[in-house]
Amino acid sequence: MARAAVSRRLTWRVGRLTAVRDETPTARTLVLEVDGWPGHLPGQHVDVRLTAPDGYSTQRSYSIASVADGTTTVELTVQRLDDGEVSPYLTGVFAVGDQVELRGPVGGWFVWRSTGTEPVLLVGGGAGVVPLMAMVRARAAAGSRVPFRLLYSVRTPQDVIYADELRRRVRDDHGLDVTFVYTRSSPDGKPVGRLSVATLNTYGWPADFTPACFVCGPTGFVETVADALVALGHDPGRIRTERFGGS
Amino acid sequence: MIDGNALAGPLGEIFAVDVTTARGTCASCGRVDVVATLHLYTEAPGLVGRCPGCEAVTVRLVRGPDRAWLDLRGLVSLEIPLT
Numbered sequence: 001m002a003r004a005a006v007s008r009r010l011t012w013r014v015g016r017l018t019a020v021r022d023e024t025p026t027a028r029t030l031v032l033e034v035d036g037w038p039g040h041l042p043g044q045h046v047d048v049r050l051t052a053p054d055g056y057s058t059q060r061s062y063s064i065a066s067v068a069d070g071t072t073t074v075e076l077t078v079q080r081l082d083d084g085e086v087s088p089y090l091t092g093v094f095a096v097g098d099q100v101e102l103r104g105p106v107g108g109w110f111v112w113r114s115t116g117t118e119p120v121l122l123v124g125g126g127a128g129v130v131p132l133m134a135m136v137r138a139r140a141a142a143g144s145r146v147p148f149r150l151l152y153s154v155r156t157p158q159d160v161i162y163a164d165e166l167r168r169r170v171r172d173d174h175g176l177d178v179t180f181v182y183t184r185s186s187p188d189g190k191p192v193g194r195l196s197v198a199t200l201n202t203y204g205w206p207a208d209f210t211p212a213c214f215v216c217g218p219t220g221f222v223e224t225v226a227d228a229l230v231a232l233g234h235d236p237g238r239i240r241t242e243r244f245g246g247s
Numbered sequence: 248m249i250d251g252n253a254l255a256g257p258l259g260e261i262f263a264v265d266v267t268t269a270r271g272t273c274a275s276c277g278r279v280d281v282v283a284t285l286h287l288y289t290e291a292p293g294l295v296g297r298c299p300g301c302e303a304v305t306v307r308l309v310r311g312p313d314r315a316w317l318d319l320r321g322l323v324s325l326e327i328p329l330t
Contacts (some may be wrong), residue, residue, distance in 0.1 A: 007262075010256065010259035010260050010318065011260075043254075044254075044255075045252070045255070047256035047257075047316070059256075061252075061253045061256065062311050103256045103259075103260075104255075104256060105296060106255035106256045106265070107265070107267060107283070108255070108260050108265040108267060108268045109251075109252055109255075109257040109265075109267050109281055109282075109283035110252050110283065111267050142266050219248055219249075240283075241250065242252045242283075243248075243249055243250045244252060245248070245249060
């Protein structure tokens, strides 16, 4: 098998930026062309390494947003953190034609497989929606009929990543429901508040349905949601989490 | 703090299987959980994984220019899926 080729060790690849899409005022999708990209599963991530002219090097993990389609194109959506070291570069300075080092795809835990048959609950906070969007896209690409529910917590309507695509998919992807939770300000008439046990109870799946649950977001968000799901009777073994920063 | 999912790249450089899907037994409290669920601290000279149950250090990984040091003494064992 190809996997058993001479170099089994995970190594760095070069990605060249071919396009960008601004998703929100602070989130940008990077479209990268990566030589030899082997494809990936929805939910996997890459490590991105930046090296300065003086040799200083730093790396971060970013979720893959796109679906493996047999090409060598990979999309990452990066949320800019103003006090960050890497994200301001990737979302501001990194320009079409520039190159970056990538290692991946990696991560076999926070992954949805299109052969799965159980209902899926996706709960994302902020940029935590990125790997969940890869799952939503993969579901459509695979023609899966597994019912998906996405609960997406954002500060304001302007912070919704993939807003247009989600609106279109809710209309076109049969069996996909999306619920937004706005924590700072909301469109007219919608409540403002945190994602709670009540939200999960109303818009998630009953524990009896034994759904696969994927929760991604800042640490506090992930812990709150995972605890609430357990309190609602979900099997902890069916709750997969991925957390980033903001402890 | 992030989590053990982010160990997939650094450990993937060393091991042929994805160790983040392995179940580890904490040497301190006995909790059995998947490596991906470890609490991971990156503000150190290396990567420090802690048990999500008792916060004991379970994994330490330091990468030098031409080698890596991996300290797993906080784990009694790893159960590694080989499917």
